[in-house]
Amino acid sequence: MSNLRLPSGQQVRVVIFSSLLLLTACGEKPPSGVPGEMKVPVSVVTVQPTPTEVVVELPGRVEAIKDAQIRARVNGIVTEINFDQGSDVKAGQLLFTIDPAPYRAVRAQAAAQLQRAEADAKSARLLAERYSKLIKANAVSRQEYDNAMAAAGQAEAAIAAAEATLQAADIDLGYTKVDSPIDGRIGKSLVTEGALVSATAATQLATVQQINRVYVDLTRSTAEVSQLRQALASGKLEQSPDGNAKAEVVLEDGSSYDQPGKVLFSGITVDPTTGQVVLRAEFPNPDQILLPGMYVRVRLQQGVDEKALLVPQQALQRTADGLSSLMLVRDGKVQVVAVEVGPESKGNWIITEGLNAGDVVIVEGFQKIRPGAAVQGMPWKPKGSQDGNASAPAEPGAPGVEKGADPSGDKAPVAEPGSKG
Incomplete structure (x- = not known):
């Protein structure tokens, strides 16, 4: 063991050399792969002015183009229902039959009164003609002649009254056959056979709606209407090339309706309770997908912004107080x-x-x-484009990134294995 022990001088030199190595190591800079010095890769777009159609999305309710409520116009008992509920009907098609017997009797009585009035009128005319000859020979008095002529006139008036009574009886008898006033789709029957209906109460029997085309009624605040007018007046927005306001329906499930529509008018009166103006759009509805009463959202085209600055929806940040912000890359760093x-x-x-x-x-x-x-910064690639990797570098000319441009102006250092970030 004594052979392994170093002389005291050599021990001192080893200690000094080790200390120098430690001091040198402490003075070196950390490797570039340390997480605190790394540049985090993010996906970015470079914003450029783009001509863009400006649209607004508003809630609305679908209304039938025609909506006819079928109501009783005479009193009586419903004897027949002459349609299939939920079917398409034509104008003039028989829908309900109300017991016509009482109205036939009234008509017959009116016809008899007309015959009596005609018979009386014939007698009065003959008497007036006879007296007109006798008065010339002074065979009758002037008073008798005048009375005969008046009686003839009254008889003619009685005929006119009887004809009117007969016509009214015919109308009431016709009302016992309830026809559809329009082409359309009829809903359920609101009465059954044997039900007593009343003309006084205007009993509703059914509803026929024409829905091959439909209206969608919308509301918009006066502030929004004013902003639109100011944007158009200042030239910030330009009218669409065709000059017509287009409309597009978004259904309840979020899908788009494939039939475009048009705005018919903008109301000139403001609702004092809501401060809103009513808009109405019309849409073709050949497959009857839009049904009266349905809630939809409508996108209205308002004009074209020739210098619109667009950012993807996911880039927008919302704060708790409702403000909006974006994160930008400036000089290689994040700025809000x-x-x-x-x-x-x-x-x-x-x-x-x-x-x-x-x-x-x-x-x-x-x-x-x-x-x-x-x-x-790395060019952002929307999901579903090519390989779907949003953070992979986009090819030259990708949307939102200038061709050949490096949005951040730097190249990201390669992280060492095991480093974070």
């Missing part, structure tokens, strides 16, 4: 900016304030970054 958000356009938000052309917006990778953090 507050923005004003306009309408939505095909999966993107139109940013009206706080964003400039050429800004680099972070779309993905928020979990690993914070304001001021160093990041490495």
Whole structure:
């Protein structure tokens, strides 16, 4: 064991050499792969002005183009229901039959009164003609002649009254056959055979609705209408090329209705209770997908913004107080900016304030970054495009990224194995 012990001088030299090695190691810089020095990769888009159709999405209710309530116009007992519930009917088609017997009797009585009035009138006319000859020979008095002429006139009036009574009886008898006033689809019968219906109470029997085309009634606040007018007047928005306001229905399940529509009018009166203006759009409905009373959302085309700044919806950050912000890459670091958000356009938000052309917006990778953090921008690729990898570098000319541009201006260092971040 004594042969392994070093001389005292050599022990001192070993200690000094070891200390120098430790001091040298402490003075070296940490490797570039240390997590604190890494640039976190994030997916970004470079914002450029893009001509964009500006649309607004509003809630609405579907209304039938025609809506006829079938009601009783005479009193009586329903004897027949002459249609299949839920079927399509034609104008003039028989729907209900009300017991006609009492009205046939009334008509017969009116017809008899007319015959009596005609017979009386014939007698009065003959007497008047006879007296007109006798008066010339002074065979009758002037008073008798006048009475005969008046009686003839009264008889003619009685005929007219009897004809009117007969016509009214015919109308009431016709009302016992209840026909459809329009083409359309009829709903359920609201009465059954044997039910007593009343003209006084206007008993409702059924409803016929024409739904091959439908209306959708919308409401919009006066503030929104004013903003639209100001944008059009200032030139920020331009009218659509065809000059017509287009409309598109979004169904309750979120799918889009395949039949485009058009806005018919904008109300000129403001509802004092809600401060809103009524809009009405019309849509073709050949397959009767849109049903009266259905709740839908309607996208209305308002114009074209020639210099719209678009960002993907997932890039927008919402704060607890309801404000909106975006994370930008400036000088290789994260910067948060507050923005004003306009309408939505095909999966993107139109940013009206706080964003400039050429800004680099972070779309993905928020979990690993914070304001001021160093990041490495990589062109964002929407899901479903090519390999679906959103963080993989996009090919030149990819949407939202200038061709040949590196949004961050740097290259990300390669992390050492086992490093975090």
